[in-house]
Amino acid sequence: MKSKKYVSKTFALILLGLILVLAACGSKDKANSDVVKVGVGSAEIPTWNLVKELAEEKGINIEIVKFDDYVQPNIALDAGEIDINAFQTVVYFDSFKEDRKLDLAAIGTTSIWPMGAYSKEIDDISELKDGDQVIIPKDPTNLGRALLLLQKAEVITLKEGFDGTGGVENIVDNPKNLEITPVDAGQAARGLDDAPVAVINSDMAIKAGLNPTNGSIFREDSSNKAYVNIIAAQTKRKDDETLKEIVEIYHTDKVKEFIEEEFKGAAVPVREPISYLEDYKQN
Template identity: 65%
Template sequence: MKKALLALILVFVLIVTAACGSSNTGKDASSSKPATVKVGISPAELPTWNLVKKLAKKENITIQIVKFSDYVQPNIALNNGDIDLNAFQTVIYFDSFKKQHHLDLTDIGTTAIWPMGIYSKKIKDIKDIKDGDQIIVPNDATNLSRALALLQKAGLIKLSSNFTGTEGKESIKENPKHLKITPVEAGQTPRGLDDATAAIINCDMAINAGLNPTNDPIFREDSSNNAYVNIIAAKTKDKDNQTYKKIVDIFHKKEVTDFIKKQYKGAAIPVVKPVSDLKY
């Protein structure tokens, strides 16, 4: 009887041990499965992210690309957990948007600068803008401010001395040509070319509209302003996520930066500096 009981206990121990071994094996197997990361981007950046996706696959990371056609939904989707990262916006826009909408998001890496340009179907030179001409500009706070700064650089207006890069039309101190500066949603700025003398268009929106951001503008930003570096953003609680950091590292690989230079021919300029260097 005792031998039978001992044998029964031994069988029980073996079963429990086997079960524990099976459980650990399953855990190890699941940890070796590819991490899946949803990244929200603008359509203009799809070629680059297709390459990043391919390279990430070699690192056991599966990237799912989600395209957005505006500048509002990608941050809302990130905050709501519908996506894991987004990569479409300048750091100054990001800082302003998350503050305005009370979002707990953090920039974790840099991508590129996409210089903004002044486009026109009616004139060939910025000097041909006449008194009373209409200029279409983006209406969101940071892109409007960026457009005004570009108009000042072009010599068309003068902004107040305390302009910081986040103000609106109230910051215009002098408008000697009485330009009609008309803000519209950023995605609609290319359509303004049919009616207005000129439109100031974000680089990705210009590409989406079939424009060439290198050759078509009659006046263009340079790439020196840190405020307009595009970034990769995550939820703040995920800012130290090693998989997300690996995606940033992949984006900074020479293969990717060389691809950006070749693909966009100056319309996008890769940036590999850390976000901590983006003081503006």
């Protein structure tokens, strides 16, 4: 009888142990599901550190996931590895998700980061010499954006009606015979070691130790809606209340003031609803 009671007691203890382990695992899974993973580029991290602090006050736990390129954050978002990302312009986002057939949606605006031309050799873009090389980003939207910047600087002329879609074949006049060389956006800053001018995205310039506000020799303004950065999520989660609340936190005065102080014009806060960008192609 003692033997049977002993076995029964042992079985009960094992069963209780399993229940406790499963309960612990369940609690752990629940805790993990409550963490919102945000994919950002390195330049965005200071702002998202503040958003993370403000979100904690509202019971929202944010984990910041850093990316060093413009491709992986959307791939990771589509795969569900992160919950939202915040690193890209709306025009780049729309082009990327269409090309890759990704079911993603823009859910909020963040800021605009004016693109600029940089140089270690000249102080004004008009000082470019015949045959000089100019490095620009090669991804379709940033390439077109860079070409528009060079046209605004009056060093090239583009086809009439060029809207930023397409490549160097849209150049109709290049009086200085500039050698315009597209490279990966993340490598554009390194081009300054070989070329007199490189056109660089603001966040990549910051990452390379450049000053977008005072260090560029020519810079676009911040009025073009197509280049407003956005927060993106999977389409099925675009109405998620927690994600909406994070957008609202990003649009608070504290975050706006932080961006203005931290980046001093390298990033300009945009606190409009996402519907503000619906007509960006007409802007």
